[in-house]
Amino acid sequence: FVVPGPSGVAVRSGLKGLTGQDETVLRRVGGLLGSLAAGDLKARCSAGLKHDGEQWARRKRALTGESSARWAGSITRATHDQWALARRGQLAHLQILQAGIEAIRRRLAQPLGAKGVKGSPGGYRSRREWFAKTRRLHVLEDRLERVRADFEAGRVHVVRGGRKLLRTRHHLQAAGLTEEQWRLRWRAERWFLQADGESGKRYGNETIRISPEGKVSIKLPAPLAGLANAPHGRYVLACRARFRHRGAQWADRVAANRAVAYRLHYDTGRGRWYVTASWQIPPVRTVPLETARAGGLAGVDMNADHLAAWRLDTHGNPVGEPRRFDYALTGSARHRDAQVRHALIRLLHWAAHHSLALAIEDLDFAAEKTREKHGRRKRFRKLISGLPVARLRARLVSMAAELGVTVVAVDPAYTSRWGAQHWQKPLTSTTRKATRHDAAAVAIGRRALGHRIRRRTAPPPHDRSDRAGHRTAQAGRDDRGREGPRPRLPGPRTRSVPPGRGAKAGDQCAHNRSGHAAEHESWRQDLLPLSP
Structure with missing residues (x-):
């Protein structure tokens, strides 16, 4: 919401x-x-x-x-x-x-x-x-x-x-x-x-x-x-x-x-x-959720010492590089508050520069701080108690309203676990090491966009036909253009097809099919209507 x-x-x-x-x-x-x-x-x-x-x-x-x-x-x-x-x-x-x-x-x-x-x-x-x-x-x-x-x-x-x-x-x-x-x-x-x-x-x-x-x-x-x-x-x-x-x-x-x-x-x-x-002041008129999702958004994962953010497009794919906004929760209360405000203003300026909405978790650790919940995990309980969840949320909402940045809250269940399971390894390369928090930011953003966190939603089909269902979660079965041809880039895309060829690259009917309709049937132009 x-x-x-x-x-x-x-x-x-x-x-x-x-x-x-x-x-x-x-x-x-x-x-x-x-x-x-x-x-x-x-x-x-x-x-x-x-x-x-x-x-x-x-x-x-x-x-x-x-x-x-x-x-x-x-x-x-x-x-x-x-x-x-x-x-x-x-x-x-x-x-x-x-x-x-x-x-x-x-x-x-x-x-x-x-x-x-x-x-x-x-x-x-x-x-x-x-x-x-x-x-x-x-x-x-x-x-x-x-x-x-x-x-x-x-x-x-x-x-x-x-x-x-x-x-x-x-x-x-x-x-x-x-x-x-x-x-x-x-x-x-x-x-x-x-x-x-x-x-x-x-x-x-x-x-x-x-x-x-x-x-x-x-x-x-x-x-x-x-x-x-x-x-x-x-x-x-x-x-x-x-x-x-x-x-x-x-x-x-x-x-x-x-x-x-x-x-x-x-x-x-x-x-x-x-x-x-x-x-x-009169309540700020919030934009509809569909409008906030229109240009993509940035998922933000709140942690004990930094905010991890990653920009996502409308299909839920990570764009660019992950961003990290650090703060130190040490010293007096005023110093900690200043650190939080400084990290949030850098995050909001980045989001406003790219015209992005922010997706955050609707966190509440009120019932998670007791020792009966986590037993001997004192370090983890101390970490949860040190997270300035309420202060971050209040500061972010008030400061975002001034800069015109929309904030979308999502369910925090399993975002860190599923993000690390499905996104940390694919986003890691020789030049970029994605952390667990970066993967959680991607999971939060995908949930705010209405997509599943998993990259693949169905098992591989038993053959090469499409009757087992579409396998990716980025596009639905009825989305237009999902099976369209790839853009013709200069240079050879394969070892056998030179640039400018392959006119039937996006035609699924022409792939590994015998008796293709385009080869045996004549083509006829439909008559144009004489009046609207």
Whole structure:
């Protein structure tokens, strides 16, 4: 299927030139609203599945008196989204536990050392491993019972600021942080400085307002109204915001008073403040699948350190040489993200230059990372966990929409295995060594084009007649021109036929046939019609 484009846009700009008073006001506003958001999250989690619209209205009224109506609306909406995200994570955890328990039970029921069948592992290797897995089965069953009870009751466990950062408090030396640095990061993650957009209001947002010239002003909550330096309880920052990426689109929306949401956040590592603007865009109209296949496409195989791509024509035949776009997933999260973006932009520029669509696998390794799935294959499980599947997919879809490149998603089943089986050896020559990933890219592209991955679909016929069926998968039985003559190239094509001869090269009736019709029957021109 053709992957739909993104439905929203987010751009970021740094706030340079803030004064000490500006930073003090931002910290106080973020701390106050963060405490209100924490209390509202507690109320929402306590309500559980019994929450309804009336309770939402009561929560908003309670927050309005301590901040403002718009701040209260932003807080309640963010709280509900956080609760819903935790709910979806809880359901995914429940499904992973159930899959692990079923896998252990299946293997425990088999004899020791029993070999597995295709797609299903066999029994455990030793009595010691069998006993260890029985203990782990009890642990997973107890954990499943607790998670299921929480899910049925609507209880979720959420940490504002992140559970990972909370646990870092007990391992400061390993994280390379001091207690003061950790507390600053913890407070910054728990601040709340985001406001939803509102169409029809001035510059698209009444709470955090940015003018087309970059002037930033904030509507202060009621307890901090004394810090205002502008009319109507607003505080104007001394700096200016400049959105370099999509700046023209942002300016058009702001000038037309269309909704733009803003979020202010503090980067403790760099010691800088940033503002992120986001807005919704109409869904990108996707082209039909037949149109994406019309000029051929490029199959792309995602791997742990590179993207393997190969161009295919409309018949599923590889064209040209394979391409490789490397990236290194080492270092900080920002460095890894930059590596992914750099590899994707090189891939997209290559596809746009040749007017190609991209075929990718619809991967999801959520259920493949457990040790019950792959047993002792720790290296393979680590490899799967390190693949940035979600990030690559999200980045590719959003960046491809900007360059007008169509993305086609296919079923990932057996693409690597069948690609290596049917395409790696034929594509290898004395001057080119095709890898398993290159062959997988060809398999992905053929599946996106609607062809089978195999190069030959039927066994050889028992004789030279055609009643056993057409043997190749590139052309169908009714495709026109599949039995046509080859082009007459200059130079001898065979040892006996000089160039310019062999007029019946494509006539199957004339090959090894006695009594050819063209030799014994006279030829007569049909009469032309006198009128259409």
